[in-house]
Amino acid sequence: MHKYPKNILTLIAFLKKLPGVGNKTAERFCFDLIKWKDSDLKSFGQLLSTILESIKKCPICGCLAENEKCHFCDLSQRDKTTLCIIASPKDLYLIEETNSYNGIYHVLENLISPMDGFNIDDDNIKKLENRIENLKIKEVIIALDSTLEGDATALFIKTKLKNMDLKISRLAFGLPIGSSLEYIDGGTLAKAFTGRQKF
Ligand code: ZN
Numbered sequence: 001m002h003k004y005p006k007n008i009l010t011l012i013a014f015l016k017k018l019p020g021v022g023n024k025t026a027e028r029f030c031f032d033l034i035k036w037k038d039s040d041l042k043s044f045g046q047l048l049s050t051i052l053e054s055i056k057k058c059p060i061c062g063c064l065a066e067n068e069k070c071h072f073c074d075l076s077q078r079d080k081t082t083l084c085i086i087a088s089p090k091d092l093y094l095i096e097e098t099n100s101y102n103g104i105y106h107v108l109e110n111l112i113s114p115m116d117g118f119n120i121d122d123d124n125i126k127k128l129e130n131r132i133e134n135l136k137i138k139e140v141i142i143a144l145d146s147t148l149e150g151d152a153t154a155l156f157i158k159t160k161l162k163n164m165d166l167k168i169s170r171l172a173f174g175l176p177i178g179s180s181l182e183y184i185d186g187g188t189l190a191k192a193f194t195g196r197q198k199f
Contacts, residue, residue: 008034060131062107062124063089072105079103081138083131085157087111087145091181095143098190103141106131111149112156120153125160132164141196142170145180158199170199 004012008030015026033041057063058070065071072078072092082103086092092105106128112120132140142157144150154170161168171192181189 057089061105062109063092063105075104075135080135082141083135083137083139084141084143085128086143087150087153091143094181094184094186094189095193098186098193100190100193101141103139104135108144108153111144111153113149114152115148120156125157128157129160129164132161132166137166139167139169141193142168142199143181143193144170146171146176147178147180154199168199169196171196 011030011033012023012026015021015029016023021029036044054066056065056067058065058073060069060073063070063072079102082101083106084095084101084103085106085108086095087108087110089107092107095101108120108124110118110120112118131137140157140161142154144154158168171189176184184192
């Protein structure tokens with residue numbers, strides 16, 4: 001590695017920050033990138049340098065948005081009586097791909113981590129309660145990973161919402177214990193959705 005020019009080493013170090021990319025893969029990506037057309041590399045660099053400013057967080061649900069609010073919060077298009085609680089905006093795209101859900105979403109950002117003492121942002125829970133009340137939501141689906149953190153968070157939310165007139169369900173059927181939604185194929189996730197259980 002030490003024989004590479006400095007910028008190549010830096011590029012490899014950046015690429016290695018990506019999940020699942022080790023030394024060998026980072027080197028392969030790097031040597032591929034420097035073969036790209038100059039104009040493509042410039043566009044890529046330009047996009048990277050402005051990506052955070054161009055993508056906004058929807059102030060209502062916390063999903064990614066290009067405009068003031070995301071189109072998943074467009075109540076003329078979505079079933080506003082059902083709300084699905086997810087841990088991260090990326091889970092929304094996994095669920096959308098299953099075509100088994102047409103309700104609205106709420107992103108938690110982080111889960112309760114009993115080991116690290118992480119808690120959920122109070123303001124976000126307040127926002128969630130307000131949405132449920134204002135929209136007269138009938139069902140809340142907790143679509144969190146089947147992990148220690150997911151379980152602790154699901155229980156916390158269930159306790160928080162227990163006095164509201166709601167059906168609370170959680171994805172269960174088909175989800176392997178200890179699994180993350182990210183690594184589950186669309187078919188299994190679709191099944192987990194339709195087979196959700198009262199929680
Ligand atoms: Zn939204």
